[in-house]
Amino acid sequence: MAYAPWLAGQRITAQRLADISGTWTSYTPTWVGLTALGASASTGRWARIGDTIHVIVALSWGTGSTMGTGALTASLPVAASAAPLSPGGWQGLGRYVPGDGSSWRIMAGLVQPAATTMNAFVVRWTDSGYVNPGTTPTPGYPWAAGSSMRLEVTYEAA
Structure with missing residues (x-):
């Protein structure tokens, strides 16, 4: 559901409060780019404000x-906006633990x-550039x- 801005004089309802509360919700992301998922466990959570x-x-x-040998992606719970402030989209961070x-x-x-x-990226050790995890x-x-x-x-929701 798209967020609707508050209007002067609007009543506070449980749904309106939920829309701005940022309650965490669990979901299971779908990963693409693995040759085999095997016995791996995929988890995720998200909040909307x-x-x-x-x-x-x-x-x-x-x-x-x-x-796999190329890109690795994880599904998002909500599609991203088509008009971000940056034409490159939104960047986040992560970590890999061997x-x-x-x-x-x-x-x-x-x-x-x-x-x-x-899209998930790892750091190429030779020059600190980001590459697809499956890059050899x-x-x-x-x-x-x-x-x-x-x-x-x-990121901003669609």
Whole structure:
């Protein structure tokens, strides 16, 4: 449901309060770009305050999971606006934690205008540029059972 701005003299209703409360709601994001999801666990939650959407997605890698060779995306609970302030969309941050117990690594999430998915990116160690997780090679990102990743982004709803 699209957010409707407050009008002078408008009554406060339970629905109007819910629209501005930002209550977290769980959802299960759909991931595209994995060769196999295997026994991985996908979780997510989101909150809406007016036309602002806050979303967190996470993937815990299980046995039988394999990364694809290109882009990795997670579905969004609400489509993004087609007219953001920035033509590049909205950027968020994330982290990847290897299953071997070594230090976490930075990731980034990007929501394009009018998108229904968030693209996940990892840092290329040679020049600190962002690349698709399936790009070969991605040193420092051993996509394997026991690893996890989490991305957060705030964007404007359609």
